[in-house]
Amino acid sequence: MKKLFSFVLVLLLVAGALAACSSQESASSKSTSGESSGTSENDDGKFPNKPINVIVAYDAGGGTDTTARTLQPYLEKELGVPVNVINKPGGSGWVGWTEIANAEPDGYTIGYLNSPNFASGLVNPTMQRGIDLDSFTILANHVADPGAIVIRADEDRFTNFKELIDYAKKHELTTTATGVAGDDHLVTLKLNQKLDTKFRAIQFEGTAESRSSFLGGHVDVLITSVGEAYSMHQNNQLKVVAITAKEKSSFLSDVPTVKEAGFDEIISQSTRGLVAPKGLPEEKVEILQDALEKAINNTEHQKKMKELGTQVLYANGDEYLKLLQQDIEDVKGLKDLLGW
Amino acid sequence: MDAFNLLMSGFEIALTWENLLYCLIGVSIGMMVGILPGLGPSAGTALLIPMTFGMDPISAIVMLSGIFYGSMYGGTITTVLVNVPGEAASVITSLDGYPMAKQGRAGVALGISAIGSFIGGTVAIIGVAVVAPQLVKFALAFGPPEFFALIVFGMTMVVGLAGKSIIRGSIAVVLGLVLAMVGMAPGSGVVRFSFGIPHLIDGLNFVTIAMGLFGLSEILLGIEQQMKKPEKPPVVKGLFPSRKELRPSLMSIGRGTGLGFFMGLIPGTSSVVPALMSYSIEKRISKDPKRFGNGAIEGVAGPETANNSFCGGALIPLFLLGIPSSATMAVLLGAFILHGLQPGPTLFVRHPDFVWAVIASMFIGNLLLLFMNLPMAKMWAKVASVPFKLLFPIIIAISIVGTYSISNSLWDVGGLLVFGLLGYFLKKADIPVAPVALMFILGDLMEKSLLQSLALYKGDFFAIFTRPLSGTLLALSVLVITLSIVAGFKSKKDNLVDVEA
Numbered sequence: 001m002k003k004l005f006s007f008v009l010v011l012l013l014v015a016g017a018l019a020a021c022s023s024q025e026s027a028s029s030k031s032t033s034g035e036s037s038g039t040s041e042n043d044d045g046k047f048p049n050k051p052i053n054v055i056v057a058y059d060a061g062g063g064t065d066t067t068a069r070t071l072q073p074y075l076e077k078e079l080g081v082p083v084n085v086i087n088k089p090g091g092s093g094w095v096g097w098t099e100i101a102n103a104e105p106d107g108y109t110i111g112y113l114n115s116p117n118f119a120s121g122l123v124n125p126t127m128q129r130g131i132d133l134d135s136f137t138i139l140a141n142h143v144a145d146p147g148a149i150v151i152r153a154d155e156d157r158f159t160n161f162k163e164l165i166d167y168a169k170k171h172e173l174t175t176t177a178t179g180v181a182g183d184d185h186l187v188t189l190k191l192n193q194k195l196d197t198k199f200r201a202i203q204f205e206g207t208a209e210s211r212s213s214f215l216g217g218h219v220d221v222l223i224t225s226v227g228e229a230y231s232m233h234q235n236n237q238l239k240v241v242a243i244t245a246k247e248k249s250s251f252l253s254d255v256p257t258v259k260e261a262g263f264d265e266i267i268s269q270s271t272r273g274l275v276a277p278k279g280l281p282e283e284k285v286e287i288l289q290d291a292l293e294k295a296i297n298n299t300e301h302q303k304k305m306k307e308l309g310t311q312v313l314y315a316n317g318d319e320y321l322k323l324l325q326q327d328i329e330d331v332k333g334l335k336d337l338l339g340w
Numbered sequence: 341m342d343a344f345n346l347l348m349s350g351f352e353i354a355l356t357w358e359n360l361l362y363c364l365i366g367v368s369i370g371m372m373v374g375i376l377p378g379l380g381p382s383a384g385t386a387l388l389i390p391m392t393f394g395m396d397p398i399s400a401i402v403m404l405s406g407i408f409y410g411s412m413y414g415g416t417i418t419t420v421l422v423n424v425p426g427e428a429a430s431v432i433t434s435l436d437g438y439p440m441a442k443q444g445r446a447g448v449a450l451g452i453s454a455i456g457s458f459i460g461g462t463v464a465i466i467g468v469a470v471v472a473p474q475l476v477k478f479a480l481a482f483g484p485p486e487f488f489a490l491i492v493f494g495m496t497m498v499v500g501l502a503g504k505s506i507i508r509g510s511i512a513v514v515l516g517l518v519l520a521m522v523g524m525a526p527g528s529g530v531v532r533f534s535f536g537i538p539h540l541i542d543g544l545n546f547v548t549i550a551m552g553l554f555g556l557s558e559i560l561l562g563i564e565q566q567m568k569k570p571e572k573p574p575v576v577k578g579l580f581p582s583r584k585e586l587r588p589s590l591m592s593i594g595r596g597t598g599l600g601f602f603m604g605l606i607p608g609t610s611s612v613v614p615a616l617m618s619y620s621i622e623k624r625i626s627k628d629p630k631r632f633g634n635g636a637i638e639g640v641a642g643p644e645t646a647n648n649s650f651c652g653g654a655l656i657p658l659f660l661l662g663i664p665s666s667a668t669m670a671v672l673l674g675a676f677i678l679h680g681l682q683p684g685p686t687l688f689v690r691h692p693d694f695v696w697a698v699i700a701s702m703f704i705g706n707l708l709l710l711f712m713n714l715p716m717a718k719m720w721a722k723v724a725s726v727p728f729k730l731l732f733p734i735i736i737a738i739s740i741v742g743t744y745s746i747s748n749s750l751w752d753v754g755g756l757l758v759f760g761l762l763g764y765f766l767k768k769a770d771i772p773v774a775p776v777a778l779m780f781i782l783g784d785l786m787e788k789s790l791l792q793s794l795a796l797y798k799g800d801f802f803a804i805f806t807r808p809l810s811g812t813l814l815a816l817s818v819l820v821i822t823l824s825i826v827a828g829f830k831s832k833k834d835n836l837v838d839v840e841a
Binding site: 059060065066086087088089090091092094095097098120124126127128129130174179180181200202203204205206208209211212213215216217218219231232235237307308309338339 | 386479480481482483484524526527528529530531532534535536538539540541542545607657661662663664670674677678680682684747748749751788791792795796798
């Protein structure tokens with residue numbers, strides 16, 4: 001009997017230990033917001049002097065999470081304090097973003113914003129959000145992944161972007177999307193708006209699903225991002241015909257941008273950047289922005305990101321704010337096509 | 341016999357002592373992750389990826405995939421012992437597994453699922469090794485319409501779980517569908533029933549629903565029972581099924597293996613679909629379907645096997661197409677790329693040592709799990725005989741910690757409590773809870789694939805019937821329902837047996 005009881009106890013302890021890593025993190029996040037309610041007066045001038053929490057609004061192991069964890073050591077080096085990555089998934093990102101916006105603006109809680117997902121949520125009339133772009137202090141952009149327009153390797157109706165567009169002006173073609181007004185959906189809508197094509201987007205739950213429907217021939221054109229497509233392009237499993245960016249991607253040097261292919265410029269990309277709650281004191285903004293600039297531009301960090309297939313695009317606070325505002329404007333301009 | 345030689349060289353790599361060690365670590369962690377409700381296999385794998393950064397890619401993947409299938413084993417343990425299914429597929433196991441534990445036969449239930457999982461897992465791996473390239477076409481043939489038809493077919497299977505009263509069963513089914521509707525609508529992005537709560541934009545979380553409806557409600561009922569008339573915990577009986585049970589369970593294992601493997605090929609299928617189908621098939625062909633829901637061993641053996649061979653089959657789309665068929669697979673895919681291995685048709689050609697070593701390690705891992713689980717099943721089974729006043733608080737504590745870890749927030753803990761109470765009242769009203777949980781998953785998948793199909797055919801519903809695969813599946817569904825109705829009319833006594841979950 002005694003043995004059994006101790007066995008169950010051990011079981012419980014292990015359970016506690018395994019859960020501890022996550023609960024510890026959030027406990028510390030709570031304590032930071034608790035302590036700092038007395039604002040910066042208690043901070044004896046020096047910032048930062050305790051761990052900084054970076055909120056990621058998606059699951060551990062996802063793209064944003066990997067991005068954050070890759071930057072983590074370099075940011076720690078610049079700031080001189082530990083940096084914790086905390087996952088607050090749920091609500092298509094809004095759980096985490098709301099958490100960032102509502103955190104104490106003491107500089108110890110910052111987080112990742114994902115656009116255009118954030119922008120489309122702001123414009124979606126059925127979404128009751130309670131926060132806005134003004135709820136944040138914009139720090140810096142970290143990565144950008146341009147959209148990729150992809151056809152099957154054995155496609156015979158069209159073999160390059162120009163032929164695809166010519167074909168799509170006369171015939172209806174289906175494209176993939178992974179979320180209403182998500183970055184890939186916006187590519188389709190912008191093509192229809194600017195190039196007068198007849199693409200019809202089908203919504204899928206994620207890239208895995210959209211890609212298998214595309215490879216199986218159920219959907220004509222795959223719209224995805226450079227990061228998702230480049231290695232399969234190099235393996236000739238599919239063919240990226242154009243990317244929706246200002247310049248060629250270093251991952252796909254043989255693929256033109258929409259403009260280079262002879263059409264009006266179309267820019268659509270998903271970005272991940274860092275923000276803090278609004279009301280963050282100016283001197284702390286500067287310290288954080290400085291550290292982020294150095295960490296993001298660290299060559300070792302950039303090399304690691306490249307191995308992961310993620311394109312680093314540093315933008316300072318002002319530039320990043322403009323980027324976000326542009327995304328919101330873009331989605332607003334497509335309201336009619338979205339039926340919002 | 342080229343594949344055989346390659347497999348042998350794979351074993352050579354997998355049997356080096358460090359890879360063996362990583363395999364052991366992987367499956368042990370996986371078991372732990374599976375036992376802890378809430379901390380699902382995908383989170384477990386993701387959290388450990390950083391640990392593998394400095395490792396050789398083969399060792400890394402060997403360990404990570406060990407976590408993956410190890411967690412499948414572990415999930416069964418909590419389901420059978422305390423009726424807390426940590427993941428979707430285990431819901432089915434709880435139908436007969438938990439009643440078996442109540443009869444003191446938890447050891448048998450765990451033993452047979454360990455054996456079934458081993459057979460299902462290894463046969464699926466052999467399948468991957470031998471026929472993988474030929475099957476890729478089959479995987480891709482499943483577009484949205486086929487998927488929709490498959491889910492509809494799956495739903496007809498839920499009818500069998502509806503319980504003794506059609507009305508009560510229907511209430512459960514509709515409740516499940518309503519819960520599935522919360523959150524952003526696929527296709528239009530309209531947010532439904534979120535009441536301005538950010539957590540609800542993505543819909544409800546399955547783990548909270550399953551743990552509340554099954555686990556917590558069971559504890560509430562148990563506490564009530566204890567206050568009225570204290571019951572002694574069941575005495576633990578043997579580990580092996582009786583000779584009479586052995587043959588039917590082996591047959592179920594065989595059927596579950598084939599079913600799970602083919603379902604695994606279809607990207608995007610939830611592992612609950614093969615488990616549900618296997619259960620339903622077992623019940624239909626059983627001579628005495630009344631036993632199901634009251635501790636029928638086939639009801640544990642079939643679905644558990646199907647679940648594990650599903651995981652094996654799912655490796656084919658992952659290896660050859662780079663398409664993960666579940667969240668955990670997606671995490672594994674990430675690990676592949678991180679270690680410089682690009683999945684695709686060329687993976688077998690460019691990194692044969694890697695592919696075959698991983699396949700070989702899965703053999704070994706499954707064997708390790710079998711050796712770990714058979715003796716341990718007896719030990720685990722004793723948990724069921726812990727006095728309730730000690731056991732209940734521990735289960736509640738583990739459940740709460742587990743749900744908290746889903747998104748590091750108390751929101752999910754609240755969900756657990758709400759669904760626990762809901763489950764308690766449903767059980768009091770004799771409404772089966774299994775259909776609620778199953779319809780929650782299937783409803784979501786069905787809505788999505790229906791909307792995709794309609795978007796593809798510009799709103800023409802009947803076009804779905806014109807495609808050979810989807811047409812056949814839909815015709816089968818109609819047939820199953822018609823047969824059920826006819827059978828219902830024939831025997832005045834309702835032939836739908838009560839499956840109290």
